Amino acid sequence: MENALLSYEERMRWFHQARFGIFIHWGLYSILGRGEWVMKVEHIPAEEYAEMAKQFNPSKFDARNWMSLIKESGAKYVVLTTRHHDGFCLYDSKVSDFTSVKTAARRDFVAEYVGAARDAGLKVGFYYSWLDWRFPGYYDHKAQPDSAKAMVDQAGEQIRELMTNYGKIDILWYDGHWVPGLAEEELADFWHSREVNAMVRSLQPHILINNRCGLTEDIDTPEQHVTASQPGRGWESCMTMGDACGWGYIHNNPNFKTSTQLIQYLVTAASTEGNFLLNIGPKPDGTIREEEAERLKAIGKWVKVNGESVFGSRRYPFEVSPWGVGMIGTGTAKEDNVYIHVFRWPQQGEICIPGFSKKIISAIILGTGQTVTVELASNGRTFLKALPAVPPDKHDTVIKLVIAD
Numbered sequence: 001m002e003n004a005l006l007s008y009e010e011r012m013r014w015f016h017q018a019r020f021g022i023f024i025h026w027g028l029y030s031i032l033g034r035g036e037w038v039m040k041v042e043h044i045p046a047e048e049y050a051e052m053a054k055q056f057n058p059s060k061f062d063a064r065n066w067m068s069l070i071k072e073s074g075a076k077y078v079v080l081t082t083r084h085h086d087g088f089c090l091y092d093s094k095v096s097d098f099t100s101v102k103t104a105a106r107r108d109f110v111a112e113y114v115g116a117a118r119d120a121g122l123k124v125g126f127y128y129s130w131l132d133w134r135f136p137g138y139y140d141h142k143a144q145p146d147s148a149k150a151m152v153d154q155a156g157e158q159i160r161e162l163m164t165n166y167g168k169i170d171i172l173w174y175d176g177h178w179v180p181g182l183a184e185e186e187l188a189d190f191w192h193s194r195e196v197n198a199m200v201r202s203l204q205p206h207i208l209i210n211n212r213c214g215l216t217e218d219i220d221t222p223e224q225h226v227t228a229s230q231p232g233r234g235w236e237s238c239m240t241m242g243d244a245c246g247w248g249y250i251h252n253n254p255n256f257k258t259s260t261q262l263i264q265y266l267v268t269a270a271s272t273e274g275n276f277l278l279n280i281g282p283k284p285d286g287t288i289r290e291e292e293a294e295r296l297k298a299i300g301k302w303v304k305v306n307g308e309s310v311f312g313s314r315r316y317p318f319e320v321s322p323w324g325v326g327m328i329g330t331g332t333a334k335e336d337n338v339y340i341h342v343f344r345w346p347q348q349g350e351i352c353i354p355g356f357s358k359k360i361i362s363a364i365i366l367g368t369g370q371t372v373t374v375e376l377a378s379n380g381r382t383f384l385k386a387l388p389a390v391p392p393d394k395h396d397t398v399i400k401l402v403i404a405d
Contacts, residue, residue: 006205006206008218011206011207011208011218012208012218012234014123014170015171015208015219015234015275016234016273016312017076017311017312018076018077018123018275018311019076019266019269019270019275019276019310019311019312019313020073020074020075020076020266020275020276020278020299020303020310020311021075021076021077021078021079021123021125021236021275021276021277021278022070022073022075022077022078022079022277022278022279022280022296023078023079023127023238023247023277023278023279023280024066024078024079024080024081024279024280024281024282025081025084025127025247025248025249025279025280025281026080026081026090026248026249026281026282026286027056027081027083027084027086027088027090027248028049028052028053028056028086028088029084029086029248029249030248030249030281030282030283030284031052031055031056031284032052033249033250033251033252033284034246034250034251035245035246035247035248035249035250036081036084036085036086036246036247036248036281037085037245038248039085039086039133040085040133046133046134049086050098053088053098053100053103053104054103054104055104056100056103056104056105056284057104057105058105058284058285058286059285059286060285060286060287061107061109061112061282061285061286061287062286063109063112063113063115063116063117064116064119064120065287065288066113066116066282066288067116067117067119067120067122068120069288069293069296069297070120070122070296071120071121071122072296072297072300073296073297073299073300073303074299074300074302074303074304074307075122075278076122076123076311077122077123077124077125077170077171078113078117078122078123078124078125079125079126079127079171079173079277080110080113080125080126080127081127081129082110082126082127082128082162083127083128083129083158084127084129084175084176084248085129085131085132085133085175085176086132086133086134087132087133087134087135088100089101089158090108090109090110090113091108091109091110091111091161091162091165091166092108092111092165093158093161094157094161095154095157095158095161096154096158098134110126110162110166111166114166114167118167123170123171124166124168124169124170124171125169125170125171125172125173126162126166126169126171126172126173127173127174127175128155128158128159128162128172128173128174128175129174129175129176130155130174130175130176130177130191130213131151131176131177131178131179132151132154132155135147135148135150135151137149137150137151138151138179138180139180140180140181141179141180141181141182141190142181152190152191152192155191155196156191156192156195156196156199159172159196159199159200160199160203163199163200163203163204163207164203168204168206169204169207170206170207170208171207171208171209171210171219172200172204172207172208172209172210173210173212173221174209174210174212174213175212176212177191177193177212177213177214184214185214186214187213187214188213188214188215189214190214191213191214193213193214193215194215196213197209197213197215197217208234210236218234219234219235219236220233220234220235220236221235221236221237221238222235222236222237222238223237223238223239224238224239224240224244225237225239226239226265226268226269226274226276228269228272228273228274229274231273231315234275235273235274235275236269236274236275236276236277237265237269237274237275237276237277238277238278238279239265239276239277239278239279240279240281241256241257241262241278241279241280241291241292241295242255242256242257243255246281247279247281248281249281249282249283249284249289250281256291256295257295258295259294259295259298259299259302259395260394260395260396262278262295262299263298263299263302263395263396264341264343264395264396265278266278266299266310267309267310267329267330267332267341267396268330270309270310270313270332271313271315271316271330271331271332271341272315272316273313273314273315278299280292280296298395302393302395302396305366305367305393305398306366306367306393306396306398308334308337308339308366308400309332309334309339309341309366309398309400310332312334313332313333313334313339314332314333314334315333316330316331316332316333316338317333317338325340325341325353325354326351326352326353326354327344327352328340328342328343328344328345328346328351329341329342329343329344329396330343336402336403336404336405337400337401337402337403338358338400338401338403339366339398339399339400339401340353340384340398340399340401341396341397341398342391342396342397342398342399343396345387345390345391345397346387349385349386349387349388349389350383350384350385350386350387351383351384351387351399352377352381352382352383353381353382353383353384354379354380354381355380356380356381356382357380358403358404359403359404360374360382360401360402360403360404361402361403361404362401362402363384363399363400363401363402364399364400365388365392365397365398365399365400366398366399366400367392367393367397367398368388368392370388370392372384372385372386372387372399373385373386374401384399
């Protein structure tokens with residue numbers, strides 16, 4: 001099979017171009033509005049929790065509306081929770097009755113999501129949790145070996161279903177691979193990850209697999225922080241808009257990050273060749289809360305003007321201080337261009353960029369087209385002068401530098 005011979009670099013190419021994706025955590029837990037870990041944290045018995053499947057019938061769910069908003073945000077791909085740690089599947093699994101198809105909703109939400117994402121031109125990702133809190137063998141695999149084996153077998157078969165029944169899938173985003181009493185190096189053997197991932201790649205030769213399976217695979221996944229992997233290694237920072245304790249819908253979550261913070265996280269990831277996977281947690285009726293929609297639209301407005309500085313970016317190629325590009329922000333690069341991202345606009349009307357050794361042909365502010373004066377100074381300093389008194393963009397003003405070969 002020719003596609004199976006694709007190199008890591010070839011498979012990763014679209015991912016490095018994309019830079020921005022949207023994570024979606026949605027399931028039974030949204031009904032309670034206290035986050036996706038509510039079953040475990042509040043010790044809800046499996047039988048009691050399962051009763052919520054009789055209520056889960058989101059009449060306002062429309063995957064096309066979700067994808068329209070995500071497209072407007074500027075994101076290039078989406079990752080949906082097909083099944084979280086509670087074991088409830090948003091698709092038609094043949095090895096479980098605890099699914100949206102076999103309970104009140106009678107709908108395959110994964111199929112609807114995949115169709116809408118493809119129609120919107122977005123890459124398609126599946127989140128899948130290995131563990132299932134409903135199995136006693138998860139908590140004590142030695143005392144309950146049959147239960148543990150049933151859970152492992154279920155995971156392998158459900159992953160096969162997801163890789164078989166929905167066409168081409170671009171990302172398999174594992175989670176929940178940890179097991180009480182087992183060290184990290186033991187987890188791949190417990191879940192049979194090598195065998196499962198070999199099956200996945202045989203069915204989906206182009207797919208990217210993350211590192212939450214006891215194996216490194218393709219992509220590192222720092223959570224709630226932006227921390228770069230080594231050059232050449234794919235990585236993606238996943239983050240909530242609100243409190244870190246809740247990826248699924250939380251009814252009252254006052255600690256939302258600002259649009260400025262989220263844009264700057266995206267840019268910071270791009271500055272070291274990483275991606276930003278920003279989460280939303282839709283409400284139980286299937287709608288996206290206004291706080292999340294507002295932020296996605298604000299990011300999209302910024303991306304529409306400044307996207308060339310992020311998509312397909314590579315590492316800023318010059319000396320970088322601990323704060324980024326001098327004291328004012330950070331930088332990205334692409335082809336013969338360097339982009340200075342000014343998070344902290346200076347009051348003196350000039351910016352100092354340290355360690356810049358290349359000749360600058362021109363400098364303009366992306367959002368306005370205004371030309372910026374360039375002056376060289378001692379100690380490897382480059383000054384950008386004649387800047388406006390106030391930042392043209394309140395989130396991140398981008399100055400494009402065209403560099404001589």
